[in-house]
Amino acid sequence: MENNNFDYKNIPGWGMDIDERNEPTYPMKNYTGDDHKRSEYEKPPKQPVDVEILKSTERPAISAVFGNASPPSGLSGMIRRYAFKHSEDRYRHWIPLILADRINAWEGILDDFKSGTIPNIPAERGWKSELKYNRAALTKKILVTGVVSLVLLSYFTRKKR
C-alpha cells in the first residue's frame, strides 16, 4: 500500500544519477513532468451521452468527447457489449469484436433489404474499376471460379447418382 509519509528522497543516493538527456521520447515529447500528476488536469466539458457508448474497462469514465458513428445493435451489439466487459489486454475483448464485425456485415445486408434497398455488392466492391484496369485478371478469376464450380457440381451430382 502507498505510504504518503514515506520520504523516498532520504534513500541514500536518491537522484544522484539523474540525466536529463536520457529521454528517448525526444523530440516527440516535450517532457514537463506533468505525467506525475496522472489524471489531474483541466478537464474539457463533457459531451452529453445520448447514445450507447461502450467504454474500455481500463478507464474510469467516458472521455469528454466521443464518436457516435454506429451504436451497438442486434446480435453484433450483444457480442460487442460482452467484449467490453473485458480489458484491452484480453482475447475475450478483441476476438469477440472481430466476430461481431463479421456478423455486422451480414446484419448490414439484412438491414438493406429491410429498408427496401438491394445492396449492389459488385459495385460496392469496385468491380467497375476491376473491369477497367484489371480485365484480364477478372476474366481469369471468373473463368477459374466457373470451372471449379462446374467440376465440384459434376463431382457431387455423379456421387449422388
Added chain:
Amino acid sequence: MLAMNYRGPYRVRTEQRPMPEILHPEDAIVRVTRTCICGSDLHLYHGMVPDTRVGSTFGHEFIGVVEEIGPLVTNVKIGDQVLVPFNIACGRCNFCKQGLYGNCHESNSMATAVGGIFGYSHTAGGFNGGQAEYVRVPYANVGPTVIPPDMDPDDAVLLTDVVPTGYQAAEMGGIKEGDTVVVFGAGPIGIMAARCAWFFGAARVIVIDHIDYRLEFARNYSKCEAYNFKSMEDPVVFLKKITDWYGADVCIDCVGCEAEGNALQTFTGKITLMQAGAATALQWAINSVKKGGIVSVVGVYGPPFNYVPIGNILNKGITLRANQASVKRLLPKLIEHVQAGRLDPKGLITHKVPLEEISDAYHIFSAKLDECIKVVLIPSTKS
C-alpha cells in the same frame, strides 16, 4: 449529405446520410473540400481492425471550410479554410500538454491504447470521418489549422497525415549525419519517410517493397535506392550485404499489418488471424538494423499482438520507437518546408476521384491498379 458508408470487408458505397451536428461546445462542422484514402484506411476496408462497424464513415485526411462552430470555439471562425489533423486531441490532458497529440486521453472512450482518430473504427473512438461532404470536428480549438492563403489545397490535405507521419517516422529514427536508412514499404508514407530521411542528414536511403511501379516512383520522388524483395532470396541478408555486413543504422516500418513476403506471417496474420496481421516488415526491420540501431514504426498494427523477434531487440540492443504522428506539433515546421519548396506533397497524388465513385477508388488503391500511389476524393460541394 453524401457520405461514405462501410458495409463490411471490401464493401463501401456512398449514400445520403444526416448532416453532422454540434454535439459539444468545442465542436465545429467542416464542409469537406478534399479528402484522401490513406493506406491505413485499407486495413479497415480489409476488415483487419477490430470494432469497425457497418455504417461508419472512414476518412482521417481532409481539409475544408468551417461552416458552424460551437459556443466555446475561438481559434477558428466560420468561413476559415482549415486542414484538420487526423488526431482528435483535447489539448489539455497531460499527454497533449507534452506534445503527444496522438495519445490524447480525452478523445477515445473505447480504448486506452490509441487516441481518437477521425473515421478509424470504434477502437479509435467511433468518430465518423471526412470521406463525406460534411464532418463533425471535436476540439476545434486544438486541431484545425487555417491553411495559408498561398498553399495549394492538394498540398494542404496531405499535411493532415501523410507528410507528418512520414516525417515523424524519419524523426523517430534518430538519424545521424551519414546514416544508412532502410524504409520498408513504398506506399505514400514510406515514400514520404524516405524523402524526409534526407532532412536529418542520411547519407543513404533504401526503400524495400515488391511493387515495381511504386519502387520506381520512390526512386524518382525520394531520390533513394529502391529494391524489390521478390527479386531477392532473403531481404535481410541482402540488406546486410549492401551495408558491408553491418546492418542499417536505422530501419523504418511503413507497412504495418498487411505485409507480404513471409509465408508464415501471412498465414498466421492475414489468413487465420492468429495475430494482428502479418508483421513481416517489422520482423525484417528488427533483423536488418545494426546492433544498437534504431527501428522506427509507423506501420499500423491492430490489437491484440504480433509475432516479432523480441529476443533480437534485446540481444542487439535495438531501440524501438513508435507512435501515431503528432500532427499539430509538426505542422509549423512542415508548412515551412512545403512553402519553401523543399517538400512537394501533391507530387504523391496520382488519382483525383469524385466522392461518389468511392467504391472504385478504394478498389483501385487496395488492388494497386492503374499505378495508384495516392487517391484524393473530391466532394461535389467543394466550391
